[in-house]
Amino acid sequence: MPYRSEPHQTPQKSVDNFRGSYPQAADRSWRDVGAIGLHGDMTETSTTLRTAADTVLSRLVGAEPGAARLREDQWLAVEALVAHGRRTLVVQRTGWGKSAVYFVATALLRERGSGPTVIVSPLLALMRNQVEAAARAGIRARTINSSNTEEWGEIEAEVAAGEVDVLLVSPERLNNPDFRDQVLPKLAATTGLLVVDEAHCISDWGHDFRPDYRRLRTMLADLPSGVPVLATTATANARVTADVAEQLGTGATGADQDGALVLRGPLDRESLSLGVLRLPDAAHRLAWLADHLDTLPGSGIIYTLTVAAADEITAFLRQRGFTVASYSGKTENADRQAAEADLLANRVKALVATSALGMGFDKPDLGFVVHVGSPSSPIAYYQQVGRAGRGVDHAEVLLLPGREDEAIWRYFASLAFPPEEQVRRTLEVLAAADRPVSVPALEARVDLRRSRLEIMLKVLDVDGAVHRVRGGWTATGRPWAYDTDRYAWVARQRESEQQAMRDYATTTACRMEFLRRQLDDEQAAPCGRCDNCAGARFPLDVSAAALDAARAALGRPGVELEPRKMWPTGLEAIGVALKGRIPATEQAATGRALGRLSDIGWGNRLRPLFAEGAADQPVSPEAVDAVIQVLADWAKGPGGWASGAPDAPQRPVGVVGVASHRHRVLVDSLSSRIAEVGRMPLLGRVEYADDGDPGGVPRSNSAQRVRALHDAFVVPQELAAALQANPGPVLLVDDLSDTGWTLAVLARQLRRAGATAVFPLVLAVQG
Template identity: 60%
Template sequence: MEHLNTRDAVTPDPAPDLHEEALQVLRRLVGREDAVFHEGQFEAIEALVSGRRRALVVQRTGWGKSAVYFVASLLLRARGAGPTLIVSPLLALMRDQVSAAARAGVRAESINSANATDWDNVRQRLDEDTVDVLLVSPERLNNPRFRDEQLPELTRRMGLLVIDEAHCISDWGHDFRPDYRRIRDLIARLPGRGEARVPVLATTATANQRVVTDVVEQLGVDSDDDVFVLRGPLARASLRLGVLRMPSPASRLAWLLNHLNELPGSGIVYALTVSAAEDTAQALKDAGYAVAAYTGRTDPEQRAELEQALKDNQVKALVATSALGMGFDKPDLGFVVHLGAPSSPVSYYQQVGRAGRGVDHADVLLLPGTEDREIWQYFATTSMPDEHRARAVLEELERAGGALSVPALETRVDLRRTPLELLLKVLAVDGAVERVGGGWRRTDQPWSYDGERYGRVAQARVHEQNLMLDYENTTGCRMEFLARVLDDPQAAPCGRCDTCAGPWYPTGVGEQARAAADSSLRRVGVPVEPRTMWPSGMDRLGVQVKGRIPAEEQCGGGRAVARLTDLGWGGRLRELFSDREDSAGDGPIDSDLLQAAVQVLAQWGWTERPIAVVSVPSRRRPQLVRSFAEGIAQIGQLPYLGELSVRGHGPLTGPGGNSAYRLASVWDQFAVPETMAEQLQSAPGSGRQGPVLLVDEMADSRWTLTVTGRALRQAGADGVLPLVLALAG
């Protein structure tokens, strides 16, 4: 492995003709006749074009990694090479790269989920050899049609392979993606020896030495040459870092309400969850700020519009989750604020690196939260494959003897859609399954669970979390800390951060902002949408339902006090439903939470007022649910008809699991007591017509509410309106 550090690099007498040719291409690309290469750029280009080598470039965002692969692509094309294939992780990144390439005269196309109508035209242009650069996602490499029809020909003709955001290849990278592991197999199929070898370039702005070593190992597979590694200093002189501790979510939001306009230019406010981003954006909008939420729930078309709005400074900030990360390019981004800390310094540096690329000054502030570790733990556990479930998936595919779709698999294994799809990707990369027309099928390749590897990764994640806490508490230079975590040998004090030069940010919060934050976070009332369709394949689980739920058996739209992930009431509810040994456990509902539920009822806006209250029996918190229902009934002057009864052993599973299994676990497990049914079947004209308020502690899959509501409707209730304390997710 050859390393080149750009600060002390010496160009080894490059071929003058190649240097001049590359320089002219660069100047055409950037549209400036005085443009020159940054340190290391030409060395990387020369390694690819003259040496046809495999190379890893680790340079801070804004250094010009895209210039390396665009210049190299055009030089290789001029020498008769085929198109460059760029594997890029995000649609935003593809949009920016295709636009930049077009401005520079590079004929670039992309094949992704957002431009399906253009695929035939792109394929035709590839056949005509009028595409210089093709961008695809790593997931596209496993698309059956692309993998079987386009990729073999692309591999045969490819002039250069580029892996952007290459830290995603590594288990140790902060944003590891299973489909990136597929790239190693693609590299192994390329000619790696002799004159016909295809050069390969991997690029990233965030990689410590462990990630570098892992990526180099994968780049070097089946090659007769060392990997060329170009690694530059990662610290950016324009960034001014700081950490401000606030005692609560309300105080953090109040600080933002008070001081957002004092931050330079426009920027990004990062939150750890979708709910936190949406709540924060709403509070800032209510205060008159031009902001918008940008999360995994944002439609792809709207994401492009919001990205452009930020680039054009039409908004002060996007309040975003990590969905806005790699690939977003705004050189004059003035600030990045985090409400809650990411789970690793490497991930944090990747996000704050969005700021200060093309300006002399940008502010970066972290407002950590006491709930950060809970959120880190949740995401860490959901990303690890489970051996028992993996084997269950493989056994069902073997039993099927052919392809099964994901919905069909859901009725055979108790896994929700997103983790099931992630597990299938992991198994596909391991070679145990393959994606084909009609779904997924088992291969004949044996599979074993690599528990040792996953254990190492889990330990690494914990280490990264502890490093993030160390960053928050360090008394040394914050930029130097981040650079050292990234194994930058040139890490040094920056002289600008709050530990080097003292706090540069205001620490006070005005009473008006504090009151506005408190009011915003005390907002209650989240819709609980009714289920209208049964999951497919329920007959396999012994439940004879399918299609649409009859209207006369459906619940109406319900309400929850708040989501568990909300910034305001979410914290109280997470504590209430915690399984920790030091949690309060079961007990009567407290008056504040009951009043919050009353407030939800007051603003509901129903067309018919409920005529009675019924509760769902709870195993874990019977006092909580019963006192909740009785309190609502008393305050609303409604009769409390009691609890539904439980048949047999009751529901078979707790929270989690996929939709089909959740329905099967509660199906036919509740009944309407005879006395309750008599009250529901009162004769017309008796004043007993109207919906029943159905009270429960939490809505997760919503199948408990659907099944109990159906039972009440069948027993004579005119309608059922669910009311719960918490909405999961």
């Protein structure tokens, strides 16, 4: 069992490991540990409590009563929580048994009449695992998160009736108005133990900053005196550890007045063998998986950086005969649960997953973790690989970096906290409103994508500048300052983390030692197991058959483009007279793209065309041939004009290009080649209005984009005349589709000018 599979860590090691990286807290933890019996001066009460704790642990791991025994630091944490009501931070490697601490403490506290334990965790997969683990120990656990909304009322009633021992809550619930105002105060008043899982998220300096977690600072301050708090994480460096320990002391009284007890241990995982395989391209990486996946021990996880890559790899491996499943943020909840169950039961060789699976998956016998593409942070990387090898002697951890990785890092970095002018604009809009403003209504007035807007509002909410209520958001009127220095520091930290991942991939020194030093593990030393210490365990060669199959799979062109069917909310408020459903007579048809920029097939070939500063040049023969294949498949496929179906649309009567200052040569050459090969007339090009350039068109939220695009293009008289002379559908050719709004606006204009249908065709689609 994972709680007993490793030797006990002595308390002195825990303290010595922490001293130096955070000396003040280390000294304080040493005094605190002595106060609760470290030196063998245990009272009879403490001895009795230890026996009871080990009995609960035995139930938890399915052992005979008394057969399992808490590690020393596990026991110190449990005693601090149960006997002394302490606030405690546990920084220990994945698989050390942090969940055992809070389940054992919960059972003991509940026996003494305490209220339910509240666990705040961002990990849905881990929530499901923990509910099952709690049941083994006779602990009734329930969870409130986005996947079980239909059960919330029932669960809240059970909590109120005292029928729930553990309530697992996702951090997003803390910012829901009803939960925050009605449920959370009652929980804070009756909670017997508050657990903050993945506690590094509390810290602004943590690698996985989540604004919803910042609300915990308020909850910590509002807890009644003497309520114990446990914060746990596997990946906090010295600075994050210091920050979280300081915040745990917020509002603490009595036994907590000297600050939080910190128990930090070494982060080595002796079962993990790390390695890096630097392969020439995406096809070689897929071929390597096809040739060597069966040689990896047991079942495992193949991580990717994007949803598109997860889908591509899953499809390819299935084609090669492997039983694998895809798992991403776009996977339906029922399918996620089925995939988790299949991996737990070893019915699949691997889940091919994005970070949606993250570190929140508890499978002690996970035999391998492979990353096809490098995460941007060594701390995040260590979290993910830490899911492997918890209950087995040996697990393989392999990184297969790709040339697309840094482009993906840049994309996610672009989603950082917005510039000050956009934040101020949001505050101005809210301050001027006489009622709560919804996020869709804000989108019409603020130039931000919805995801960034929502994160920004959560930060402002915790800072006290705005407040979320039923119906939307309001301004509080409180002074608020844009923390330029902090945001700049975070940006520099991200750059430093990215450089560390480049260094990890190329280092000739011990890889485990490298990762441990990134986490300020003072006991870091060469592991003797990684490919640099012990030699490479896997060849780089791939078979010709697997490589040919991978190239064929990655070279298969064609991505469907779903048309926009509804105009964004709030356009009328900003002077655009469009709302509701786009009339069927003005919609674009379902279109096609050659590939996604985020995938590892055509994305790698197309991405250089759209890189900053890339030269505008004619479309390559290779791309033309692929586009022609896309058109042929499109025409003959379901609903295509050559499908032979009774309701098949008319064949396009001509080609229409789109004006472009950045890629004029590229779009014009593609349009003319399609017209030539398809033996259709090139009818003309949609031009910029007044020969202008909508370079100011925001690539942000839908309302702002439609506002800017609405008057940005015109159908020239010559093109309008050609449409009238050649009635029928047209192919609309452009370089890139990002949000889909350019194609929607242009389709509306072309259909109003006489086209009976508009079939969009682009080289690439963003995302």
